[in-house]
Every structure is written in C-alpha cells, then in structure tokens.
Amino acid sequence: MVETGKFIEEAVAEIRDEVGDEHAIIALSGGVDSSVAAALAYKAIGDQLTPVYVDTGLMRKGETAQIRETFAYMSSLEVVEAEDRFLDALSGVTDPEEKRAVIGEQFIREFEREAKETDADYLVQGTIYPDRIESEGGIKSHHNVGGLPDVVDFEGIVEPVRDLYKDEVRDVARALGLEDIVAERMPFPGPGLAVRVVGEVTREKAQVVREACHVVEEELEEYDPWQAFAAVVGKGTGVKGDNRVHGWIVAVRSVESRDGMTARAQELDWETLQRIQSRITGQNENVARVVYDVTHKPPATIEYE
Amino acid sequence: MTKILVVDNHGQFTHLEHRALRDMGIETDLIDNDTPPEDIDADGLVLSGGPSMDDIGNCAEYLELDVPVLGICLGMQVMAHVLDGEVGGGEYGGYADVTVEITEEDDPLIGSLAPETRVWASHADEVKQVPSGFERTGTSDVCGIEAMSDTDRDLYGVQWHPEVAHTAEGEEVFENFRSVCE
Numbered sequence: 001m002v003e004t005g006k007f008i009e010e011a012v013a014e015i016r017d018e019v020g021d022e023h024a025i026i027a028l029s030g031g032v033d034s035s036v037a038a039a040l041a042y043k044a045i046g047d048q049l050t051p052v053y054v055d056t057g058l059m060r061k062g063e064t065a066q067i068r069e070t071f072a073y074m075s076s077l078e079v080v081e082a083e084d085r086f087l088d089a090l091s092g093v094t095d096p097e098e099k100r101a102v103i104g105e106q107f108i109r110e111f112e113r114e115a116k117e118t119d120a121d122y123l124v125q126g127t128i129y130p131d132r133i134e135s136e137g138g139i140k141s142h143h144n145v146g147g148l149p150d151v152v153d154f155e156g157i158v159e160p161v162r163d164l165y166k167d168e169v170r171d172v173a174r175a176l177g178l179e180d181i182v183a184e185r186m187p188f189p190g191p192g193l194a195v196r197v198v199g200e201v202t203r204e205k206a207q208v209v210r211e212a213c214h215v216v217e218e219e220l221e222e223y224d225p226w227q228a229f230a231a232v233v234g235k236g237t238g239v240k241g242d243n244r245v246h247g248w249i250v251a252v253r254s255v256e257s258r259d260g261m262t263a264r265a266q267e268l269d270w271e272t273l274q275r276i277q278s279r280i281t282g283q284n285e286n287v288a289r290v291v292y293d294v295t296h297k298p299p300a301t302i303e304y305e
Numbered sequence: 306m307t308k309i310l311v312v313d314n315h316g317q318f319t320h321l322e323h324r325a326l327r328d329m330g331i332e333t334d335l336i337d338n339d340t341p342p343e344d345i346d347a348d349g350l351v352l353s354g355g356p357s358m359d360d361i362g363n364c365a366e367y368l369e370l371d372v373p374v375l376g377i378c379l380g381m382q383v384m385a386h387v388l389d390g391e392v393g394g395g396e397y398g399g400y401a402d403v404t405v406e407i408t409e410e411d412d413p414l415i416g417s418l419a420p421e422t423r424v425w426a427s428h429a430d431e432v433k434q435v436p437s438g439f440e441r442t443g444t445s446d447v448c449g450i451e452a453m454s455d456t457d458r459d460l461y462g463v464q465w466h467p468e469v470a471h472t473a474e475g476e477e478v479f480e481n482f483r484s485v486c487e
Contacts (some may be wrong), residue, residue: 258470296401
C-alpha cells in the first residue's frame with residue numbers, strides 16, 4: 001500500500017519542479033482520480049493551475065452542482081456547460097469504441113479552447129495504473145490517455161498518480177482531506193453515462209440512466225458496493241395501467257472489488273431488488289423492466305461498454 | 306533480499322503480480338518478454354498471463370536459466386507449449402470463481418492449500434498434457450490440469466490467477482514460490 005504522507009510530499013515536489021512558474025491545466029471529471037490529481041497540483045502551484053470541469057450531459061445526478069461546491073476553494077475553477085454539443089455529436093453513433101472516440105474528440109475540442117484561453121504550458125492528468133494497462137493491452141481505450149497532447153502543444157504532461165491503484169488513490173484522497181464524498185465516491189468512467197447506455201445515446205436514454213443510477217446508488221448504500229449503477233441495455237415489452245408499453249430495459253449492477261481488476265457480483269436480497277425495480281419503473285414511465293446482472297469479472301467487465 | 310522478476314506477456318493482471326510481490330517485501334521489477342536472457346539477474350521469475358502464444362518473446366529461453374519459474378495462465382501454457390506438453394482449447398471456458406482440488410499434497414507451490422482452494426480464473430485455452438518431468442498438482446470441474454510442477458527443475462505452473470484479490474489464498478502461493486527461490 002502507498003504511504004500517503006510521503007507520497008503527497010513527493011508528488012507535490014515533483015509537480016512544483018516540473019511546472020515551475022508556468023501555467024498548468026487539468027480536466028476535472030468529478031471522479032476520484034482527477035480530483036486527487038487536481039488537489040495535489042493545486043497544493044503545489046495554487047492558481048497557476050486552472051481546473052476545467054466540462055458538463056458533458058453524461059454526468060450523474062447532481063454531480064455538476066457538487067463539483068462546484070467541493071472545488072469552490074480553487075478560485076481558478078472553470079465550469080463549461082457543453083451538454084448540447086456532446087449529445088448532438090453522439091447522435092446516430094452506436095459502436096462502443098466510436099462512442100468513446102466521439103466523446104474524446106468533443107472533449108478535446110472543449111479543452112483545447114480552454115487551454116488556449118488560459119495559455120497553459122502543462123497538462124496535468126489523473127491517469128492511474130490500470131488505465132495504462134487496459135489501454136496498452138487493447139481491452140478498452142481510456143480518454144484520459146492520449147488524444148489531448150496531439151492537438152495542444154503542451155510543454156509537458158504531469159501525471160502525479162500514474163503508479164497508483166484505485167484503492168491507493170482513495171487513501172491519498174482521504175489523506176488530502178478531500179470531502180468524504182470524493183474519497184469514498186464510486187468509480188465513474190471517463191465517458192460518463194454514455195457507457196451505461198448500450199447503443200446510441202439519446203437525451204431520453206441519458207435521462208433514464210441518470211435517474212436509475214441515482215436510485216441504485218441510494219438503495220445499495222448499505223451494501224457498501226465497490227461500484228453500483230444502472231444501464232439501459234435495450235427495449236422490451238411491458239404493461240402499465242392496462243396499456244402495452246415498449247419500454248427500456250434497465251440492468252442493475254453491483255459489484256465488490258479491491259482494484260477493479262476482478263469483481264464479484266454482489267448477492268442482494270429480494271426486497272432490496274424489488275424496491276429498486278419498483279422505484280425505477282414507477283418513476284420512469286418509459287421503463288418496461290428491470291433486471292439484475294449476476295456476472296462476475298471476468299468474463300464480463302464491470303461497465304457495459 | 307530475494308529478487309523475483311515478472312516477465313510481461315501483456316496480460317491484464319501482470320501489474321498485480323508485480324504488486325503482490327512488492328507488497329510482500331520482495332525485490333521485484335517488471336521486464337519485457339523480449340529482454341535478452343543473459344541480462345536477467347534474479348532468484349526467480351514469474352511468467353505472466355497474456356492474450357496470445359504468438360507473443361511470448363523469449364519465454365522459452367527463460368526456462369533454461371536454471372532459476373525457479375512460476376508460469377501463470379498463459380505463462381503455464383508456455384511451459385507445456387515449448388517443452389513437450391500440449392495446449393488446446395478448453396471445452397468450457399474457465400472464468401471467475403473456480404474451486405481447485407489439490408492433487409499433490411507435497412507440492413512445494415500449492416500443496417499447502419490442500420485439499421482445495423477457491424481461485425479466480427480467466428482462460429479459454431488450457432494444458433491438455435503436461436510435459437515430461439511434470440506432474441499435475443491441481444484439477445477442477447472446468448479444467449483437467451489447473452496446476453503442474455516439475456520439482457527437479459523448479460518449474461511451476463498455475464492456470465488461474467494467484468495475484469488477483471478474489472483468489473482466496475493467492476498470497477500463500479507467492480509465499481511458497483518465494484521459499485522455492487530462497
């Protein structure tokens with residue numbers, strides 16, 4: 001395990017050393033990794049850092065408001081409202097890797113503009129060890145690896161948590177005194193809710209999956225899952241109030257894991273599952289059924305795409 | 306200090322093997338599988354898992370270095386492939402939770418886990434026949450040869466992943482391997 005005190009001291013010194021008197025920029029996603037990277041960088045260079053948060057329209061319920069609150073202490077924080085631009089770009093795109101690419105490209109466009117406006121010389125990223133393994137091994141592409149540096153000519157890239165595993169990043173988050181909500185927050189993928197919609201992402205599906213994820217997170221809090229969420233996986237038939245509906249099928253997933261490399265589907269009791277089902281179908285008239293995913297990793301991955 | 310290097314065959318868990326050894330206080334490092342054999346200075350080697358037998362670099366030569374070798378998943382299949390064993394497709398993919406029955410209680414690597422142990426696995430291919438000098442040391446419902454050992458040459462293989470958090474006694478396997486290397 002990482003010795004947090006020593007790690008923070010060394011990371012801060014490294015960032016200060018690399019960036020010097022120049023200006024740096026970081027993309028804040030709301031996840032633990034980039035939050036920790038941003039906090040370390042801010043500790044090192046203060047307002048020479050511009051943290052940029054892009055609201056892609058694919059964020060969890062209430063996430064943007066919470067980011068504003070958590071990082072209010074960084075006076076240089078920039079929040080970009082880009083929901084329409086992302087959803088328009090995703091229109092008609094169904095292939096999972098292409099979806100990631102579209103989000104990555106749009107993200108780069110948003111970020112490039114901010115980087116040029118602030119005259120940033122350095123890029124800080126919250127890349128962690130498993131991101132690098134999965135990207136190198138070709139299992140999935142991660143949008144925080146690569147991409148950006150090809151478009152913006154940064155003088156250097158700083159990745160202060162590159163050698164850490166997820167559980168170690170959380171230890172560092174706690175040691176940094178980041179609010180509990182950040183330190184204990186479940187992992188959330190870079191492309192956001194887009195990977196929790198199988199196939200094309202539409203405003204309707206994004207809305208359903210956002211509400212459903214919120215229900216799952218709330219209802220499963222006591223099970224202390226490593227990650228719990230909902231995904232829209234297709235369409236099926238249902239009957240609501242004597243009317244046939246052809247509505248969305250929502251899959252619920254809840255796993256325990258140490259580091260995300262392997263995972264076990266959690267055993268949930270029937271009452272809890274039924275309460276989740278009832279809330280999701282009751283609050284979303286266009287959801288026809290709710291299923292629970294019992295697959296471990298491997299053979300499944302944790303997220304759907 | 307015992308030094309055990311991890312040979313990277315591009316498996317998704319390779320870094321966890323490195324981490325497991327590091328957390329046990331063993332001197333360790335990750336090396337590419339095309340590292341020249343003469344550049345290797347270690348008391349033991351771990352051959353990691355990986356996606357393909359076409360991408361095993363110099364692994365065959367590492368078996369001749371006269372140091373103990375632990376092959377994990379593809380790393381075990383490499384031993385069967387380059388020696389005179391046989392590797393083929395399994396009838397039933399071995400994924401996630403598998404209970405392995407230990408068939409050799411005296412085996413230095415996994416004998417201490419007898420009579421059975423719960424492991425996490427992820428493989429489509431498997432060893433069909435162990436090479437000469439090897440003995441099968443573990444088996445399961447989904448895969449006939451879950452582990453094999455040649456105690457004379459100190460070559461060991463497990464078809465599953467002792468390095469992942471969900472394998473119940475993974476650390477003990479690495480501890481046992483450390484004892485072999487010392």
